[in-house]
Amino acid sequence: MGDCTEMLDSETKAVELPEDHAEELRLWLRLLTCTNLIEGEVRGRLRQRFDVTLPRFDLMAQLDKAPDGMTLSDVSKRMMVSNGNVTGLVERLVESGHLDRRTSETDRRVQVIRLTKLGRAEFRRMAAEHETWIADLFADLTPKDVRELMRLLAKTKASAQKSAASRRS
């Protein structure tokens, strides 16, 4: 009888036996723990050394890679955060003199933001140190580990994107 139901399930996929997904769950929790650990550490160091928040640093990092500026939507997509979130972040960074914001000449809906001279200088200073923190946090991984992790995370990302997309369609 056990064989019978198993065959039915594996051949027809009509029966939903309670499958065991404990391994995937544990993987997800470990991934989350890892990320939170590192993110918390980076957040703390940015605050202590430079009195800057992680979201601000991340936004400046995006702009550093785009000398011609970006629109708020671009930033929002790249950072994977909501539009309203970016609006607030940009507001505070313009206020503190790190960002320059201007309305596009060709489309008055669009706001183009850039790093100011101050913003770029400060970011470069922070980024240099940030890079050493990251290297330090990952120091015990061999080059091979790093390559393998990169590969597996790429696969994971693709898998998750596929699953997310199929739900929305």
Next chain:
Amino acid sequence: MGDCTEMLDSETKAVELPEDHAEELRLWLRLLTCTNLIEGEVRGRLRQRFDVTLPRFDLMAQLDKAPDGMTLSDVSKRMMVSNGNVTGLVERLVESGHLDRRTSETDRRVQVIRLTKLGRAEFRRMAAEHETWIADLFADLTPKDVRELMRLLAKTKASAQKSAASRRS
């Protein structure tokens, strides 16, 4: 001359040449992207299906594993969030009838929280579905991929903890 400086550096560790940590940086960004992608997806599904937030779900998950209850400090350590954060979360979950909070008999500083019957029932319902979402999001990984990721993430966690600890000492 190149050989000379390289030897000096590798032997004495006294010279700090600008090393290249681009690989580690890319790894960190990919790790972050992956986690954010999955976390966002889970957050959205929890909200749509159950009108519950991820932090609330996470807190209930901790309590589900502790039938005898936990103190707020325990929860705060397990979830890797601040004390004040837990205070607020618990407040709202007690308010909504999912949690029971009482002061410890033996130590009046300590608050012990537990899932109520309602809280446990709702959590179990959500957790069952949550598990299938996770399985789905990781569906394209082979069992070998999963094992390998688990191993590499464990190594990463250990490395990061070591680095974080050494900074604080």
Next chain:
DNA sequence: CCAAATTGCTTTAAGCCTAAAATGTTTTCC
């Protein structure tokens, strides 16, 4: 050309989160 849909951004309301200071409690140690 013009109504309808889309797009880019902001606002709103609510909740999450942190670090630091404050409060009350218990333990330590002289």
Next chain:
DNA sequence: GGAAAACATTTTAGGCTTAAAGCAATTTGG
């Protein structure tokens, strides 16, 4: 016993984040 240290939690002030609604500008398709 009693002061000092440690501990558990809450409060405070500020910033981050989201979803959803709203507004203005542009594009689309008759």
